[in-house]
Amino acid sequence: MQKIKQPVKIIVMGPTGAGKTSFINLAGGAQLQTSAGLESCTGKIQVAPPFSLDGYSVSLVDTPGFDDTTKSDAQILSIVSEYILSEYDKGNRFSGVIFLHRISDNRVGGTALRNFRFFCQLCGKDALPNGAIVTNMWGEVSEEVGRAREEELVQKDVFFKPALDAGAKMFRHDNTVEGAHAILRQLVANRPRTLLLQKEIIEENKHISETAAGIALLGELALAEQKFREQMRELLKEIDEAIAQNEEEERRELEENRRRLEAQEEQAKADQRMILEAPGRKARGLKKLRNWIVSWIANGGCMSRSP
Numbered sequence: 001m002q003k004i005k006q007p008v009k010i011i012v013m014g015p016t017g018a019g020k021t022s023f024i025n026l027a028g029g030a031q032l033q034t035s036a037g038l039e040s041c042t043g044k045i046q047v048a049p050p051f052s053l054d055g056y057s058v059s060l061v062d063t064p065g066f067d068d069t070t071k072s073d074a075q076i077l078s079i080v081s082e083y084i085l086s087e088y089d090k091g092n093r094f095s096g097v098i099f100l101h102r103i104s105d106n107r108v109g110g111t112a113l114r115n116f117r118f119f120c121q122l123c124g125k126d127a128l129p130n131g132a133i134v135t136n137m138w139g140e141v142s143e144e145v146g147r148a149r150e151e152e153l154v155q156k157d158v159f160f161k162p163a164l165d166a167g168a169k170m171f172r173h174d175n176t177v178e179g180a181h182a183i184l185r186q187l188v189a190n191r192p193r194t195l196l197l198q199k200e201i202i203e204e205n206k207h208i209s210e211t212a213a214g215i216a217l218l219g220e221l222a223l224a225e226q227k228f229r230e231q232m233r234e235l236l237k238e239i240d241e242a243i244a245q246n247e248e249e250e251r252r253e254l255e256e257n258r259r260r261l262e263a264q265e266e267q268a269k270a271d272q273r274m275i276l277e278a279p280g281r282k283a284r285g286l287k288k289l290r291n292w293i294v295s296w297i298a299n300g301g302c303m304s305r306s307p
């Protein structure tokens with residue numbers, strides 16, 4: 001009989017629609033919901049039921065991607081960080097972090113890059129050797145086109161090169177169970193490592209806004225806000241012109257754009273507040289302590305483990 005080794009946890013990341021949930025379902029026979037439409041599907045962390053691979057009990061962790069159509073980037077950062085911090089508290093480390101990328105995309109857009117940067121900032125250079133960049137959807141492009149894109153991704157500093165230089169590996173996923181298992185086999189025996197975001201918040205006692213991921217997101221939000229303000233100035237000029245020339249229909253359309261822009265600007269501000277005002281580790285610790293005391297009292301003062 002094969003001896004069951006240490007349980008293994010592997011995080012799966014990537015933009016909305018990259019195929020994260022499909023990969024997890026295929027690899028472990030889970031039945032998490034996937035999406036065929038444009039709207040993002042996985043809005044929270046989902047841990048698939050563990051399955052056995054070469055004697056390892058493997059749990060794949062599904063994450064929502066940046067540019068989720070229902071959640072802001074700040075909410076995604078908060079969801080992912082809450083999860084990895086609670087795993088740290090339980091003593092769990094990650095043997096792998098997978099970043100999925102569709103080779104069928106004819107260009108690497110801002111969303112894919114934002115997600116990739118988050119993958120790097122989450123892992124940090126110490127945990128990137130446990131990172132795996134997995135390209136999929138090879139059936140959607142010719143071998144020649146796919147290979148040329150892969151080469152560019154591997155060689156350019158703006159794409160995957162820095163992560164690969166730091167020790168991340170790159171794999172092709174052929175959308176088969178065997179293919180998924182072949183990739184996971186390269187990760188299961190890794191030494192489980194602490195991620196940079198865990199290290200920053202727990203070991204270095206940083207607030208989320210002071211972490212690499214938090215700083216990058218705040219920078220992006222500030223830039224977005226500035227862009228919205230510039231667009232608004234232009235729009236207000238155009239509205240004035242439409243009013244002066246009695247262009248009623250044009251004015252109504254521009255007003256509609258203005259409302260959309262105001263909502264986007266408000267969202268960028270709300271996201272910045274969400275990161276800056278997130279409870280720090282100490283507050284989280286106090287909440288944990290309070291919850292523990294409540295359970296301790298509820299159990300008649302006989303809990304064996306401290307918080």
Ligand SMILES: Nc1nc2c(ncn2[C@@H]2O[C@H](COP(=O)(O)OP(=O)(O)OP(=O)(O)O)[C@@H](O)[C@H]2O)c(=O)[nH]1
Nearest residue numbers: 016017018019020021022034035036040041042175
């Ligand atoms: N051809 C092809 N299609 C795939 C592959 N993986 C996923 N898909 C399809 O891509 C679509 C999106 O897949 P999901 O697994 O829901 O993607 P996701 O990354 O979990 O998306 P969110 O949960 O919205 O972030 C679905 O229609 C899948 O059937 C693949 O390897 N090849």
Ligand SMILES: [Mg+2]
Nearest residue numbers: 020021041042
């Ligand atoms: Mg999903």
